[in-house]
Amino acid sequence: MVNCSFCERKAVYVNHLNGRAYCKLHFTSYFERRVRRTIRKHRMLGEKEHIVVGVSGGKDSMSLLHILRKLSRKNKNWRLTALLVDEGIKGYRENTIPALKIYAERNMVEYKIVSFKDYLGLTLDEIVSTGREKGLPYLPCSYCGVFRRYVLNKAARELGGTVLATAHNLDDIVQTYLMNVINNSWDKIARLKPVADKGGHEGFVPRIKPFYEVLEKESAIYALVNGLVEPGYHQCPYAEYNIRFTIRKILNDLEEKYPGTKYGLLRSLEKIISLIENAQKTPVKPFGTCKICGEPSSHPICKACMYRFELGLLSPEESLRVKSVVNEHPNLRKLLARF
Incomplete structure (x- = not known):
């Protein structure tokens, strides 16, 4: 065992x-x-905030909740609420929800648990099953990512949050960066910033990523040494279907052999975002409003409503409205070709 560089205690982490x-x-x-x-x-964060913390009960989000709770105790103008979205993944989420409940009740932290079932009418397991029955081409993580962001924003707004803090760490950011490079999605790369403001839409709760510059390994160690989660790793059963699973492994191998790889990618991302913003002749288009649900959207129909339409989760009136909007926008017509 290595001793701490600052005292004689045993080290729990070595920064290579x-x-x-x-x-x-x-x-x-x-x-x-x-x-x-x-x-x-x-x-x-400003002087006065109602910080809604997106919590899953896992190591990253529990670490974020713990740090923000400590900071909010020093700033009496900050209010803190933990928000957990239960996607409805059998054998997974029930293993992480207790961590939030125990922590919140022990430390007198406000919290709320909402679910896909509440907002969408189906659990993620049911959504995945329905999508497969209908022959839809989407992976489980595609549904989960879109619907999770949709529910988080709605629930955070309903709670009166002025800002939504998520526990995306440096690993998450550079993984997403590489995924978007592979897909040639430069518009999405430009959005990988540590802060996302309202974008011109009052219905959007601004997002912040306080773990933007810290490694996943570090947030995991922080959670363990502070007793925020039990030892062990609960992986989502759908993770292996996502390209992120492969990219994560590749990046971890590179970081092991060449320390600093992930930081180098983050600096690369920051430079590319700057270049994209400087190259744009017009400012980034602010959020518009989805013509189906009224939520913030960069397109006439938000991705959540497109998925709900394809899954058959919209009312007959809403479905007719989707068809009307799609007919007005040629770039969306390929959707109707499947129905």
Whole structure:
């Protein structure tokens, strides 16, 4: 075992970039300092906020909730509410929900649990099954990502949140960056910023990513040394269907052999975002309003409503409205070709 570089205690983490080892106490200080610096650097929080924290009960989100709770205790003008979305994945989410409940009740943190079933009428398992029966070409993670963002925004707004904090860490960001490079989705790359403002739509709750510059490994260690989660790893059963699963493994192998790979990719992303923004002749188009549900959307029909239409989850009136909007927009007509 290696000793801490700052005291004689046993180290729980070694940073291979600076060569320093950290015991539990000094690692906690190091990690929290980096998160506070990220929040200040990107001006994520104002003097008065109702911070809604998107929590899954896993290591990253529990770490984020813990740090923001500590910060909010020092700022009396900040209110904190934890928000958990239960997607409805049998054998998975029920293993993580107890972590939030125990923590929230022990530390007197407000929390709310909502579900896909509440907002969409089906669990994710039922959505995936329905999609397969209908022959739809989407992977489980496609449904989950779209509907999770949809429900998080609606629920955070209903709670009166002024900002929605998510626990996306550096690993998540660079994985998404590479996925979008592979798909040639440069418009999506331009959105991979640490802060997403209202985009001109009052219905959108601004997003912040306080873990934007910290590694997944670090947030996991922080959760474990602070007793925020039980040892062990609960992986979503649908993860293996996603290209992210493969990219994650490749990046971890590269980081092991060439420390700093992930940080290099993040700096590359930041530079590319700057180049994209400077190259744009007009400002980024603000959010419009989905003509079906009224939620913020960059298209006439939001992705959630497109999926709900294809899955048969809309009312007859809403479905007719979808067809009318699609007929008005030629770029959407390929959707109707399947129905």
